[in-house]
Amino acid sequence: MSLRVLEVVIDCADHGSVVEFWAAALGYERQEVNEQYVGLVPPQPATPGRPPILFQKVPEPKVVKNRVHLDLAGDVMADEVARLVGLGATVIAERSLGALTWTVMADPAGNEFCVSGG
Numbered sequence: 001m002s003l004r005v006l007e008v009v010i011d012c013a014d015h016g017s018v019v020e021f022w023a024a025a026l027g028y029e030r031q032e033v034n035e036q037y038v039g040l041v042p043p044q045p046a047t048p049g050r051p052p053i054l055f056q057k058v059p060e061p062k063v064v065k066n067r068v069h070l071d072l073a074g075d076v077m078a079d080e081v082a083r084l085v086g087l088g089a090t091v092i093a094e095r096s097l098g099a100l101t102w103t104v105m106a107d108p109a110g111n112e113f114c115v116s117g118g
Contacts (some may be wrong), residue, residue: 007039008070011062012113014030018109019055021088023096025107028053062110070113077117084115 012018015038023030028040028050036057042050074080081103085091092104092112102116 005051009052009054011058012109021108024087066112072115
């Protein structure tokens with residue numbers, strides 16, 4: 001099989017705060033594409049598990065829960081959650097399943113994502 005993830009595409013009403021948030025959250029670099037798209041790429045050299053993200057400006061607002069979301073992991077979940085809140089994210093819920101725990105969050109545009117430790 002030759003399929004691979006080329007990039008992750010996230011819809012947004014405006015590139016502004018959502019692109020700034022994700023660039024700061026992930027340490028990615030902004031790449032202007034055109035009026036409709038702005039890309040974020042990991043610093044070089046690229047590392048596995050850090051695909052580029054493309055933000056697509058769309059006319060319709062986000063209305064319901066995402067059908068696809070990013071799952072992120074950091075060394076210390078509470079520290080990463082606090083850092084992301086400082087960047088403009090909001091905490092939606094704390095979840096657990098057995099020993100696995102994670103925090104459901106939303107970026108400034110309302111796109112949900114999850115953060116776990118380790």
